[in-house]
Amino acid sequence: MRSSTALLIGFLLFALPSSLSAVDIPKELAMLKAVGPEGAGTAAARAAWSRLSQGDAASLTALLGALDDAGPLAANWIRAAIDTIAERELQHVGKLPVAPLEKFTLDTSHAPRARRLAFEWLCRADAKAADRLIPGMLNDPGVEFRRDAVARLLTEAEGLEAASKGPAAADVYRRAMSGARDLDQVQKIVKKLESFGDKVDVPAHFGYVxxxxxxxxxxxxxxxxxxxxYPPEQKVDFxxxxxxxxxxxxxxxxxxxxxxxxxxxxxxxLKANSVVGYAACEFVADEARPVELRLTSxxxxxxxxxxxLxxxxxxxxxxxxxxxxxARANLNAGRNLILLKICQNNMKEEWAQDWDFQFRVCDKTGTAVLSRDRVARATEEASAR
Amino acid sequence: MRRSLICTTLLLMCVSPIRAADWLHFRGSDNRSVAADGHLPSAIAKDEAGTEHNVAWKVPVPGRAVASPIVVRDNVIVTSASGYSQDRLHVLCFDATSGKLRWERQFWATGRTLCHPTSSVAAPSPASDGRRIFALFSSNDLACLDLDGNLLWYRGLTHDYPTAANDVGMSSSPVVVGDTVVVQVETKGDSFAAGLYANTGETRWKIPRQADMNWTSPAVLPGRTRGEDAVLLQSPGRITANNARTGEQVWTYEVACSSIPSPVADGGIVFVPAAGLTALRHQPDAKAAEVLWSSNALAPGSASAIVHQGRVYAINGSGVLLCGDATTGDVLWKLRLKGPFWATPVIAGDRLLAVSQEGHAQIVQLGDKSGEIIAQGDLGEPVFGTPAVADGAVYVRSDGHLWKIAEK
Structure with a gap:
């Protein structure tokens, strides 16, 4: 019963006049990008989505490109249309436009999540795509690509270790470290490098202050x-x-x-409850630049x-x-003042006694951005060694 | 013109009433964890001898989830979260007969994705009204899809209310009552319950709730008429019954409630995990619920209690299955199971299935004076999500797989 219904639906859809499938993609995308909080714009978006999702494989790269400047809600509408089209094309036609998807994947001017989505559909259509592309993505702006590249190097290094090729393995681990940004991978690599006698400056790698x-x-x-x-919020006077x-x-x-x-x-x-502490640092930037200020507490x-604030x-x-x-922010060239306020409450449970923080400065890929004085200090220490 | 005619025709073809056998919510269509029909098998998964029993199919699922599957007609729906930060949200639809993946949709989380290692961003179970799927995640992303995977609407509730989050992870599952999707988003920041129009996702009502961490799910409390249908909202300091269409509070009962197991209603009696387990009589025309009994001896651990045929069942924090008289709260019998448990057990016929967090499945024959474990089997992977039961089959989401278990 269900399959006959599906067949009928398919027939009716394919029997539509071709003019109905001539979708004005930019216009429909504008409807999706207009969705806002509290479900605003949903009715128009749903209608636009319905039209867009009936598109064919040729529309995929236009939709992928629209992710570049889409807000978080709109991005999910667009993504759902892409997935619907690509899934249907693979099921019914059995292929996707491999060359355009690969070109899009490699074009770093596009948003990393759009490139990643293109890549994942590419891989469904071309089983060799990952082997061809990922090794060159160790320093990609997309963190998921970097992670995959690092994972491949870890596998390679482990293979070299198993073959008693320690120095070669260490070299591969060092290359992996240069691209690694995720904590689990960094911890694994550091452990390996230290076993080879390397001294790794982990806080500098992450940009911890x-x-x-x-x-x-x-x-x-x-x-x-x-x-x-409190006074530090009015003026920081050391x-x-x-x-x-x-x-x-x-x-x-x-x-x-x-x-x-x-x-x-x-x-x-002081070990205490119901307290507030302030932490301040001067961060010297070589140039004005965007950064991410990442706090854990x-x-x-x-x-x-x-x-x-x-x-x-x-x-x-x-x-x-x-x-x-x-927090995304812009550093001034030269001296910048970072101020943190860390508040402890009065919970008595043992697990609620932590009053601490970690703070780092990095770019959007998680690559450390170090204060100039810290770079100078590290250079001096390296020279001394 | 022609398109609208076609769409109308298709709509009429697709409309179907909710089937009693469907399992539309966390803990089933009426949140009672009891299957409408069928029975549980007498053997399950891999026994001690290594023989596998009644596994109709087992398919891999990407990512992680502690959410329950739901079953809508011949579709088994699961959610999942993947990626290093679990910020990729999946909704997957499998063919119930074959286990074949029908479609998958992914979304990017718009809210926070931090959660405890034992949980997942796919912690809330999806819900359905029989025609649509409402997939909620710990990030408070809520996607509405039809049964073919077409996106109907999308809400980012943390996007709308930025402090509506906790970094242990959110887990409250939505329920659908009539044409309203009810969500309970209780945090130390923005804390609220809301009813959304099922058709559009727009907010129908929104009420503030206690600003505290809470992981319980709303439960359906049927009224005398559809207009009286209510939802039970359990918070650490109280439980309230609220009209599902308006959000208006029907009654409140102030008591220190558990923040993990959820309430259940059966025949106008509400069983709430507070002071152990407390039974309240729902009185539609009164502003208060009447306390029938409280029993410390029936206190559930993390799994929610079940009420079935005059008995209340709960698994306590030590992994002991407790059977009590739903009328008096008296403990009738106890049975030690192999725990610990996060997943709420399910009942079909006169058997109960409990799956431990290690993936150890135990089927208990329920009797008047005792319970007996009649079958045990291992799924070989952690299980945190409550199973679903539909058309005589059990669907279990383990860490990496979706299982269909059905007696041939």
Whole structure:
């Protein structure tokens, strides 16, 4: 019954006059890109989607290209149309336009997610595409491509190790490290390289800030301190002394040796509940440039760059993961002031006692952006060695 | 003109009522974890001798999920999340007879994708009204698709309400009541429940909820008329019954509720995991629910309780299956199972299936005075999602596969 219904539907669709399949792609895409919060624009988007998704394989690259400037909601509408067309083409025609998809995949002017989508459909139509393309993508702007390239190198290195070709394996691990940005892969490579005697500067690889000025604790009773503007938020004066929760406080120097940049405020300031701590650093950029400021903390937090509040998260002990909070920002050439506010609440559970943070500066691929003074220091240390 | 005629014709051809045998939500169409018909097999998966029983098919599924499958006619729908950050969201439709993949749609998460390692961004189970699929994820992305995989609407609830998230992961599953999709998004930030028009995804109602982490799912509470149909919304500090069409609160009962197992309603009695397990009588014309009994001895662990034929069943935190009298709360019998359990058990006929987080499946013959494990089998992979039961077959999502288990 169902199959006969499907056949009838298929017949009716293919029997439509050709004029119905002449879709104005830019016009329909504009409808999809107009979707907004609270479901705004859905009715028009659904109609446009219905027309677009009836397109053939020739429309795929136009739709992929539309992902470049699509917002997050619109991107999913467009993606669903691409997947619908590509899936139908493979099922009914048995092929996809391999050459255009490969060309799109390799064109780094397109958005990484669009290229990745093109690549994955390419791989369904061309089983050899991954072997042909991925090895050259170790430093691709798309993090998923990089990850695949690193994974291949890890397999290669493990094979060399198994064949007792240690030096060659170490070389491959070093190449893998140059492209690796994901924590699991980096940790695996570091362990291997250290077994070969290499010393890896993990915090520099990720761009973790290690040297801070800290001030606190200030009061956060009943979590009210999150909204209180304490002196560091008014002006960061490293020579200043002000009234804290239980007496005068001043900025202190702190350098963490944690390979992932963790700053433990319980140790650096005071082991306490219902407190607020500030961390500040001067970041010297060679040039004005966009960056991502990536923060991890179990505690409520705020982040300022050069006096501008970029992000705030009033969440306590609800999980943490590397790069938990990402703020996109623009560094000025020269000195930039980064200020963090890290708030601890009064939860008594043992698992809720962490009062710490990790913070790194990187580009959108996760590649470290280091302060100029840190680069200079690393160079000096290397020379000394 | 011609197209609209064709579309109307197709629509009429495609319209079909909800089948009783479908399994449309987390814990089934009425959230009671009880199959409308059929029975559970007397042997399941791989036994101790290594013999595999009643596995009709087993197919790989990309990514990870702790969500339950749903079954709509001959379609088995599962969700999944993949990628290093689990930011790729999958909705997959399999042919129930053959296990063949009919279609797959992917989306990019628009909300947060951090979650505890034991969970997944595909933690909420999808829901259906028999014609459409509503696939919700921990990122609060909610996609509505028809049964052929056509996208009908898409909401990013964290995109709309940016602090509606927690980094342990969200897991509340939506329910569909009439033409309203109800979601419960309770977090320390934006915290709310909302009813969305099933047809358009637009917000029909939205009410604030307790700002705290909560992983429970709304449950259907049928009214005397469709207009009276309600949903149970359980939060750490209270449970409320809210009209499904308007969101208007029917009653509230303030009590410290569990934040993991969900409530269940049967015959106008609401069973809520609070003070152990508490039974409340729903009174449509009253502003309060009447407390019938509370029993610490029937406290569920992570899995939700089941009510069936005058009995209430719960698996406690130690992996003991408890059977109680649904009228009095008295414990009738206990049976130790091999746990621990995240997945809520399911009942079909007079048998109960419980699958542990290690993927150990146990079928219990339910009796008046005792329960007996009549079959055990291993799926060989972790199982966190509640199985679905439809047309006499059991569908289980393990870490990497979807299984159909059916007696030949």
């Amino acid at each position: 290690l040297r801070w000025k800290l001030m606190g604790p200030f009061d956060n009773t009943d979590e009210q301190g999150f909204d209180v503007i 020579a200043a002394e002000c009234e804290g929760k239980s007496g005068a406080v001043k900025w202190i120097d702190h350098a963490t040796e944690d390979p992932y940049g963790k700053v433990d405020l319980n140790k650096a300031l 179990m505690c409520a937090n705020k982040l300022w760059l050069n006096g501008e 970029l992000a705030q998260h009033k969440v306590y002990h609800a999980g943490a993961r590397m790069d938990q909070y990402i």
